[in-house]
Amino acid sequence: MIMDFIGELLKLTVLAGLTVAGILVILIWKKNLATRVTYLRFLIQVAAMVSVFYLFTYPVWQFIVLIVILLLPLVLGRFFCGWLCPFGLYMDAITLIRKGFKVRYRNLPDKLNKFLHKFRYVLLLFFLVVPFILNVIDPPPAESLTLMALVLAGPFDAWRILLGPVIPLIVPWKGPLEISKIYFSYPYVQEVIYYSKLLSIEVFTTIMAWVFVALTIVGSFFLRRVWCRFCPTGSSIAIVNRFRGFKWAPLLHIYKDEVKCTKCGICKRVCPVQVTDVYEQAGGKITTSMCMLCMRCVEMCPYEDCLKVNFGGKTVFKSRNWLEPAKVE
Ligand code: SF4
Ligand code: SF4
Ligand code: SF4
Structure with missing residues (x-):
C-alpha cells in the first residue's frame, strides 16, 4: 500500500517536474512571453493539478472537490478558472507554444463570443437534466442515495461533468489510455464515455473522445482558452455572478x-x-x-x-x- 503510494508520488512528481520544465523552456526559449504574474499563475496551476491528482486518489474527495468548486465562487468569484483549473493550464501552455512559434491568435466575433457565454448555461442544463430524467425513469435503490452522493454515483453520476476540467493528464485510476501501467486521461474524456453509454452510442466513444481531444488542442492553439467559451463548469461557477441576489457574494x-x-x-x-x-x-x-x-x-x-x-x-x-x-x- 505504502509502496503503491510512493510509486504514484514519484510518477506525479516526474509529471509535475516535466510540466514545469516544459513551461519554463518555452518561456526561456522566447523571452518577453510572460510577466511575473504569468509565472506565478503557472506555478499555482501546476500545484493545483498535483493536489487534485492526490485528492482524486480517494473517491469521496471527488465529492469534496465538487463542493469546493461550487462554493469557492461565493468568496473568490471565478478565481478557480483563472488560477486553479488544470484544463486552463493545458490551454495556457498551448498558448505559450503558439507565441513561441510567433503565430497570431484569432478572436471570435464579439457577438458570437457573448452568445456562447450564454449558451454554456443551456449546455449545463442539458448535461445535468438528461441523466436526471433517465434516472427518474429507472430509479436506483433509495437506501444507498447518501453513499451514491458521496462517491458521485447513480443519479449523482452526471455531476461528474463539473469535474471534467480538473482531470489530470495522468490519473490514479484505470484511465482510458494505458502506457506501461501508467493511466492517462484528458478533461471530459470520461464524460464522453459516460454520455456515450447513457445514450447507447458506445460504438462512437473512442472516435468522439479523440475528436474532442484534437479539437480542443488545435482550437486552443488559435483561440485562447477555447473550451472556456463552452465549459459547463465555468458556467456553474459564473452563476454566482449572474444573479442579482448573489452580487455581494464574491x-x-x-x-x-x-x-x-x-x-x-x-x-x-x-x-x-x-x-x-x-x-x-x-x-x-x-x-x-x-x-x-x-x-x-x-x-x-x-x-x-x-x-x-x-x-x-x-x-x-x-x-x-x-x-x-x-x-x-
Ligand atoms: S483601456 Fe484598458 S488597458 Fe487601457 S488604460 Fe483603460 S483600462 Fe487600462
Ligand atoms: S471555464 Fe471551465 S475549462 Fe475554463 S478555466 Fe473555468 S472550469 Fe476550467
Ligand atoms: S478574464 Fe479578461 S477581464 Fe477578466 S481578469 Fe482576465 S483579462 Fe481581465
Missing part, C-alpha cells in the same frame, strides 16, 4: 478608475476570453460573469492604479507604468 473584484483610463484598448486585446467590459464600462466594479479573474488585464494595463484587484475592500494587485504598450502582442 469578495474578489476588479475596479477601474475611469479618469486614469486612456482607452488604449490593451485590456481588451490581452483578455484570453475576450471580455470587453473592462474597456467599455465606466469606472467602478467591472467584474462580470465572463471574467475569470486571471488579472491579465490588470498586469498589462500601462497606467498606474487604473485597474485594481480588491479582496474584501483591500487592494491586492494593481496596474503599474512598467510595460510599454508596444511590447504587448
Whole structure:
C-alpha cells in the first residue's frame, strides 16, 4: 500500500517536474512571453493539478472537490478558472507554444463570443437534466442515495461533468489510455464515455473522445482558452455572478478608475476570453460573469492604479507604468 503510494508520488512528481520544465523552456526559449504574474499563475496551476491528482486518489474527495468548486465562487468569484483549473493550464501552455512559434491568435466575433457565454448555461442544463430524467425513469435503490452522493454515483453520476476540467493528464485510476501501467486521461474524456453509454452510442466513444481531444488542442492553439467559451463548469461557477441576489457574494473584484483610463484598448486585446467590459464600462466594479479573474488585464494595463484587484475592500494587485504598450502582442 505504502509502496503503491510512493510509486504514484514519484510518477506525479516526474509529471509535475516535466510540466514545469516544459513551461519554463518555452518561456526561456522566447523571452518577453510572460510577466511575473504569468509565472506565478503557472506555478499555482501546476500545484493545483498535483493536489487534485492526490485528492482524486480517494473517491469521496471527488465529492469534496465538487463542493469546493461550487462554493469557492461565493468568496473568490471565478478565481478557480483563472488560477486553479488544470484544463486552463493545458490551454495556457498551448498558448505559450503558439507565441513561441510567433503565430497570431484569432478572436471570435464579439457577438458570437457573448452568445456562447450564454449558451454554456443551456449546455449545463442539458448535461445535468438528461441523466436526471433517465434516472427518474429507472430509479436506483433509495437506501444507498447518501453513499451514491458521496462517491458521485447513480443519479449523482452526471455531476461528474463539473469535474471534467480538473482531470489530470495522468490519473490514479484505470484511465482510458494505458502506457506501461501508467493511466492517462484528458478533461471530459470520461464524460464522453459516460454520455456515450447513457445514450447507447458506445460504438462512437473512442472516435468522439479523440475528436474532442484534437479539437480542443488545435482550437486552443488559435483561440485562447477555447473550451472556456463552452465549459459547463465555468458556467456553474459564473452563476454566482449572474444573479442579482448573489452580487455581494464574491469578495474578489476588479475596479477601474475611469479618469486614469486612456482607452488604449490593451485590456481588451490581452483578455484570453475576450471580455470587453473592462474597456467599455465606466469606472467602478467591472467584474462580470465572463471574467475569470486571471488579472491579465490588470498586469498589462500601462497606467498606474487604473485597474485594481480588491479582496474584501483591500487592494491586492494593481496596474503599474512598467510595460510599454508596444511590447504587448
Ligand atoms: S471555464 Fe471551465 S475549462 Fe475554463 S478555466 Fe473555468 S472550469 Fe476550467
Ligand atoms: S488597458 Fe487600462 S488604460 Fe487601457 S483601456 Fe484598458 S483600462 Fe483603460
Ligand atoms: S477581464 Fe481581465 S481578469 Fe477578466 S478574464 Fe479578461 S483579462 Fe482576465
